[in-house]
Amino acid sequence: MSSASVLFDAPGRRGRLRNNLLTAVSAVVMLAILVWAVLKLDEKGQFDWAIWEPFLTAEVWQGYLVPGLLGTLYAAVLGAVFALVFGAVFGIARLSDHRWIRVPAGVIVELFRAIPLLLLIFFIWFLAPNVLGSGDYALFAIVLALTLYNGSVLAEVVRAGILSIPKGQSEAGYAIGLRKGGVMRLILLPQGLTAMMPAVVSQLVVLLKDTALGYFIVYTDLLNMGFKTLPSAYPGTKLTAAVVIGVIYIAMAMALSAFATWLEKRSRRSRRTAARPVAVSAVEGPAGGA
Amino acid sequence: MDELIQYGPELFSGFLKNLLLSVLIGFFSLVVGTILAAMRVSPTPVLRAAGATYVNVLRNTPLTLVLAFCYLGLSDTLGLIFSTEVPLTNSFWLAVLGMSAYTSAFVCEALRSGVNTVPMGQAEAARAIGLTFFQSVRLIIFPQAFRAVIAPLGSVLIAMIKNTTVVAAAGYTVDVAAVMRETFDTTGVSIPIFIGIVLAFLVVVLPIGWYTGWLSRRLAVAR
Numbered sequence: 001m002s003s004a005s006v007l008f009d010a011p012g013r014r015g016r017l018r019n020n021l022l023t024a025v026s027a028v029v030m031l032a033i034l035v036w037a038v039l040k041l042d043e044k045g046q047f048d049w050a051i052w053e054p055f056l057t058a059e060v061w062q063g064y065l066v067p068g069l070l071g072t073l074y075a076a077v078l079g080a081v082f083a084l085v086f087g088a089v090f091g092i093a094r095l096s097d098h099r100w101i102r103v104p105a106g107v108i109v110e111l112f113r114a115i116p117l118l119l120l121i122f123f124i125w126f127l128a129p130n131v132l133g134s135g136d137y138a139l140f141a142i143v144l145a146l147t148l149y150n151g152s153v154l155a156e157v158v159r160a161g162i163l164s165i166p167k168g169q170s171e172a173g174y175a176i177g178l179r180k181g182g183v184m185r186l187i188l189l190p191q192g193l194t195a196m197m198p199a200v201v202s203q204l205v206v207l208l209k210d211t212a213l214g215y216f217i218v219y220t221d222l223l224n225m226g227f228k229t230l231p232s233a234y235p236g237t238k239l240t241a242a243v244v245i246g247v248i249y250i251a252m253a254m255a256l257s258a259f260a261t262w263l264e265k266r267s268r269r270s271r272r273t274a275a276r277p278v279a280v281s282a283v284e285g286p287a288g289g290a
Numbered sequence: 291m292d293e294l295i296q297y298g299p300e301l302f303s304g305f306l307k308n309l310l311l312s313v314l315i316g317f318f319s320l321v322v323g324t325i326l327a328a329m330r331v332s333p334t335p336v337l338r339a340a341g342a343t344y345v346n347v348l349r350n351t352p353l354t355l356v357l358a359f360c361y362l363g364l365s366d367t368l369g370l371i372f373s374t375e376v377p378l379t380n381s382f383w384l385a386v387l388g389m390s391a392y393t394s395a396f397v398c399e400a401l402r403s404g405v406n407t408v409p410m411g412q413a414e415a416a417r418a419i420g421l422t423f424f425q426s427v428r429l430i431i432f433p434q435a436f437r438a439v440i441a442p443l444g445s446v447l448i449a450m451i452k453n454t455t456v457v458a459a460a461g462y463t464v465d466v467a468a469v470m471r472e473t474f475d476t477t478g479v480s481i482p483i484f485i486g487i488v489l490a491f492l493v494v495v496l497p498i499g500w501y502t503g504w505l506s507r508r509l510a511v512a513r
Contacts, residue, residue, distance in 0.1 A: 212352030
């Protein structure tokens, strides 16, 4: 290992031999697994050009993948905007001095964080036509549910970000005669924002992935278009379609994650804030969500 | 309220299936996640790369896609079948497979970040007083890493329990979310049913969060 590790010393001669042996053995094992998988896939005819070829045609992209991707992005962007607003409002409300604001905000945030997202989507989807009259509420249900769930998680991020600022900062603010609003607006939020950004962006990754729950309520997202509609038009492409849309999802999520990591590095260096960045897993973290 | 009483038994048996799934997936994902974490911190580049690839692929794919892939890809197309007689049993194990594969990536990351919270100085001090590799892992690193891991693992566990509502994507359509949807389809939306199911989840999920939070604060390493 080139970098220093908590677990291992720099290996000596015997250690290097052992490590090289381990590397060789594990390489052989991994290769064997890979070969086995390839043979198995070939046996089932998954390398036939016929089931890969459609993904090089314009019809597949224009007719299925791009509309699906746009649907996913549309839901994700709407959900992200509303969730950010929801999170900011409720995160600050939880820090209020007034109990009648703090307590209800806390209850709402804790509640929506604990409800399984799919149940919430189903509930809104079935409830909306009764309340708002008939219509297609797939997008509405997804966006509202994403807002409530991710907004609640973001509220916790916002709260943690503001609490991570040393007390001296707000005390200094009060000392120069600012009021509560001024301290929050001029001192705490600007510094907290830098600290909470990485955690916010990684929660947005979760939100993006969660749009795939639209699969259950036939929203035209990437998963529905790419995995349900497309294979029925091009028989035998189930596995290939899964690989293609999987790659798209992974690329989008990893790009956002890389952005979060970059932000975290930057805010760790930043001298514009007295706060340490909120750890990405400090709240419920990226483990949440489907 | 009547609907809740009428469909109560069915919903409750659905909820028990979610709990059974949670227990099985929790077990498998802990085992696989530990192996993955060991791979990712090992001194062997091949194992590290393999572990990192697995984690990045599974963690960035939506769970719904993972489960649908297990159902339509692995089972339908590639012929991985756990039970030929009972389709639901087949789907049950496909759901366990898919969700364990997905959750183990998160378990791995939680464990790995736990190891990373142990400061270098601790390991250096252990070597300085002459502890062997296994002694320093057992006496110095593991106890500290374990404490740092409790809260994140609790979050992973909670997320996993909530995620069991998605197993219908693997064709296992008798869990509580699927039953709720069916009920809504036949009798229309029912607020008492929704509240009942939410309460059932709260009863399971909240104590886990409180307990792991309390435990991690109590055992926190003072630095």
